Amino acid sequence: MKYLLVLAVVLIAFYIWRNNRLTDRSDAAPPKASPRKPNTPAIMVACLECGTHLPDTEAVRGRDGVYCSLEHQRQHEANAH
Numbered sequence: 001m002k003y004l005l006v007l008a009v010v011l012i013a014f015y016i017w018r019n020n021r022l023t024d025r026s027d028a029a030p031p032k033a034s035p036r037k038p039n040t041p042a043i044m045v046a047c048l049e050c051g052t053h054l055p056d057t058e059a060v061r062g063r064d065g066v067y068c069s070l071e072h073q074r075q076h077e078a079n080a081h
């Protein structure tokens with residue numbers, strides 16, 4: 001009976017030690033702390049024709065700047081001529 005108690009204490013101690021080690025490792029290098037996140041805030045740009053703000057990745061690039069749509073790019077560049 002005495003040996004069983006010692007074995008139980010050793011198992012509990014090992015369990016706690018292992019848990020602490022896993023916690024320390026996850027604190028040292030959290031997986032979500034990577035510098036390149038896919039959800040980084042997009043750079044906002046304004047349409048030259050209507051002034052609508054939209055993400056840089058969705059903007060249409062024209063000769064003079066960016067537009068919210070191809071239609072506004074055409075309109076703006078047609079007015080410029």
Ligand SMILES: [Zn+2]
Pocket residue numbers: 047048049050051052067068069072
């Ligand atoms: Zn526009």
